[in-house]
Amino acid sequence: MVTNSNSLALGALGDPTRRAIFEHLGERPLAVVDLAALVPVSRPAVSQHLKVLREAGLVRDVRVGSRHVYSLDPDGIAGLRDYLDRFWNTALHSFKARVEQQREETP
Amino acid sequence: MVTNSNSLALGALGDPTRRAIFEHLGERPLAVVDLAALVPVSRPAVSQHLKVLREAGLVRDVRVGSRHVYSLDPDGIAGLRDYLDRFWNTALHSFKARVEQQREETP
DNA sequence: ACTTACGGTAAGTATTACCTTACGCGATGG
């Protein structure tokens, strides 16, 4: 399972500034100009980051007047969560299997 | 909560080649030379990627003879999982709240 | 109607970071 969508999401969250934006939106929905006041980059940079996050399915935006209010997108986050869940399960299983095998080898 | 460890992990998985390595290790533990045969980059590049993944707490390695066998690290993966869980919860709650508010506004 | 506020896009620059080749060290095998 290649999970192209998750690739986009992980790539998006790979950037520190985008992570900061993402985490601020975790507190509450915010307009672009508000986000630009919270992170140390210009407003156009924020717009570009929001575009990446939106195409990755991590944020949504609704227009209220001339303001574009962004918020987290539960669907994209759930996708990432499931992606990591699979690896966490296999990692835990193989880890337990290795531990048990070592106990047999060194009684 | 900034959770520096999760920042490292997300930054590590932001790179496509590292994601490929990470996913191959999800199948089974592998040595460096084996991983280099599975991804389209040189062996030193794989070593560099493994260093990043290891410092991010996503993989471990054990030395067996002269081979360094890498496998997934459940702890780091669990950390990322919990990190995303928090955002997924808040996103879902605010999403539901917004939907309910809209139903009140448009009866 | 004019001005101000908000935001997306374009173009250009600079920093980041990914990859390669070269090298050295420890372990294995003949």
Added chain:
DNA sequence: CCATCGCGTAAGGTAATACTTACCGTAAGT
């Protein structure tokens, strides 16, 4: 003991990308 294998690190080139300024369209207020 010498050759080979496996791995990590260093140095350097190059491609990706994150940021800035400038510009334009749209919405709201006076």
